[in-house]
Amino acid sequence: MLRFTVRRIASLIVVLFALLVLVFLISRYGGDPVRGYLGANASADAVAAMRTRLGLDQPIWVQFADYLSRLARLDLGTSLATRRPVAAELAQRIPATAELALWTVFFSVLIGILLARVYTLKSRFSGVLRLILFSAASAPAFLIATGGVLIFFVQLHWLPVSGRTGYGPSTGLSGMYVLDGLLTGNLPYAMDALRHLILPALAASLGPGVALARVLADGLSTSLRSAYARTARSLGETESAVLRRHGLRNAASPALSLLGVQVGMMLSSLVVVEQIFSWNGLGQFLVRAIGGADTATVATISLLLGAFYVVVNALVDIALAVVDPRVRLS
Amino acid sequence: MSKPHAGVLEVAGLSIRYTSRTPAVLAVDDVSLTVAPGQCVGLVGESGSGKSTIGAAVQGLLTRETHVEADGTVRVDGVDLDVTAEAGWDGVRGHRVTTVFQDPMSSLDPTMTVGRMLTRVTGSKQESLRWLEAVEIRDPGTVLRAYPHQLSGGMRQRVMIALALARGPALLVADEPTTALDVSVQAQILRLLTRERERLGCGVLFITHDLGVARAMCDEVAVMRHGRLVERGPAATVFGAPAEPYTQRLVASRLTLSTDRQRPIGLPDPTVLTAMRETGAAPDDLEHRWERGDLHWSSFTRERTEVRGGHTLELAGVTKSFRTGGLFGAAHKTVLTGVDLRVARHQSVALVGESGSGKSTILRIVAGLETADAGDVYVDRTQGAGVQVVFQDAGASLTPWRTVGQLLAERLEDLPKKERDQRVRLALERVALDPALAGSRPGQLSGGQRQRVAIARAIVVPPALLLCDEPTSALDVSVACSVLNLLNLLRHELGLSILFVTHDLAAARIIADRVDVISDGTIVEQVPAASMSTDMTSEYGRRLLDAVLA
Known part of the structure; x- marks a missing residue:
């Protein structure tokens, strides 16, 4: 297991480095940063001066080394859109997106497991439910989000639909409001943050959740019909022991792999969801940066999201190896 | 209690x-x-x-x-x-x-x-x-x-x-x-x-x-x-x-090591009888002669004009290893070490060995599905249309959405339609399948029928060399018996060169002129099938012999 983990992390580092190179190249050649700063009508002298100031007259590997060292010092430049240091902007927004992403993953898994249970019920009701949910899962996140807003805010007034809290930024350390509220013992604050979270997180997690449920239910029914389940029954195991000891673990692998892929899709839907719910996170920042042709910021956020995706998938692989010995021992 | x-x-x-x-x-x-x-x-x-x-x-x-x-x-x-x-x-x-x-x-x-x-x-x-x-x-x-x-x-x-x-x-x-x-x-x-x-x-x-x-x-x-x-x-x-x-x-x-190799095995089987009659070389009271034990494969052997001698397949010093492992810690596993194997014209050779002995790798190399790391692989293509393979699991080797007729016609694409249909008919008759089945899809056939379709596809244009990878081991005994009889009939009638890969010595003995024993990627001995039980001397070969139930 240790050997597998070490090898997986080694290959993770290789991929992360490749990602760095890619993002660096895109930020250098994806648009002209000088024009971004100075505008299209700047004089040739000013452009040349800016190029020198930004180090763009240096050879490419010097630029790359410079980029790495600035990255290590968290010197990420200045955002064109807000005219503030990118690092400061990110420090404020990463927890916001992280909180939303974590809850989205949590809801996806919850929906997945609950629905998988419904799938295995043999009733007409579950067939109808399956159809409804399948349609829901086919809808893009923004449609579900808009529908959620219409129903739970406009009609029922149950849930808030804008921002992260009704109180103002948290005083806690993590920047994740629900967690901060709990840590500081401010329960109403945590509840309020949670209420703000529900709609955006659900909007982003419904699709992945239903997909997860299908794979999990398929896996369960396959493993319950498998030869090893039959062996277990023939050895006198009860049906619930067969499910617990043999079914769940064998069904978990495909579901875990799917979750890894779904995290990527979740990230892209979070960008949209953050816009709809005025969630002041990375997604919103990214949209503003794109609008303002702020190449450096876009590159940095892409790097962050990419790194997150790669790391999550490495973790999924390691989790797969824990669940299925064939992965780590072959 | x-x-x-x-x-x-x-x-x-x-x-x-x-x-x-x-x-x-x-x-x-x-x-x-x-x-x-x-x-x-x-x-x-x-x-x-x-x-x-x-x-x-x-x-x-x-x-x-x-x-x-x-x-x-x-x-x-x-x-x-x-x-x-x-x-x-x-x-x-x-x-x-x-x-x-x-x-x-x-x-x-x-x-x-x-x-x-x-x-x-x-x-x-x-x-x-x-x-x-x-x-x-x-x-x-x-x-x-x-x-x-x-x-x-x-x-x-x-x-x-x-x-x-x-x-x-x-x-x-x-x-x-x-x-x-x-x-x-x-x-x-x-x-x-x-x-x-x-x-x-x-x-x-x-x-x-x-x-x-x-x-x-x-x-x-x-x-x-x-x-x-x-x-x-x-x-x-x-x-x-x-x-x-x-x-x-x-x-x-049931096949044993004393089953007569010269004659069809089992009791007279309508499928095989039909195919025998189609050859035109069958003696009159076919069924009775079979029953009396008076029917020999030699009566189906066609006169051949070409000179005997020469080889359809020659492998010389063939070596193969596979890379295992991922980005880090890759390892090479040697599967074949210096394999020499010849199949003469019209000869049938059985390659016998256990799982992991490398016998299937040889077959895949000959079929062109893998390439050897070193050594020579030569197939005499003047003898027929290349190399054809009949796999163990015929069901998986037939494209499920194509009809039997389409599957067979795949190898006849340059012929005019009329001639194509006729060749398909002929191939189906050779394996005793009703030509009406040409419109069926593999899923509608039984396991034995699917295996016969696979054989028909392989011989619709007679190949220089027919490769068989355990073609009978997934079949019921009586069905396996007809498939072996059909293969033997084709061998005698068409003079096919056959390389038959199996772990079943009794089946190998029926279908082959020579049995080659492979162990750990090397051919350890080659003996005539007729005198296999006495001639086999390698320790590994004896072990396989002992394992055949009397």
């Missing part, structure tokens, strides 16, 4: 219907049988005979099925049980009756160590170790920590046997326990089962399609067909002097 003179299994008037389809399928029809303590009763039959349904029923594995109805009584170790209801099975299933299943790869949970599975049954690690020793596992401590995929097929089946016997059942159901294993491993497992049965005194219901295995293992056999018992009695009687025509056919289909 058990009465002294009662059988550990008493089945009376058992009928089982699957009602999920209309009309309901009668899988088991009024079957009665008894297994006494310490006795081994064989339940013999071909696929679809209902033998596995009986096996599942007496272990209480049908109780959760919703579309099953049953009549009759089943009594296990003195307990009356309903095969369709869960009540009463608690404490019987897994305790009084246990099972060794067919495929030890899929029958053991891949995510669990052997120790965890076994200790669940034995109760303690010491007991588990003791049981692993009892089933002759050499390094029980290591195996206890191993996962199923790290063990060989034979080892996995030993673990399965330990699991089944650890609770000291009164009745052991052995459901094709050696079908997925190599022949030499099969012999070891059968010995182990016999010894443990004698040691523990449990009754055994031995379900198999393999008459040789049934004969070697069982005191009594019951032959099943279409859900009914057609014949039962002491094994020696049923196999020595079968009374029923069906049993006679089954027994005649």
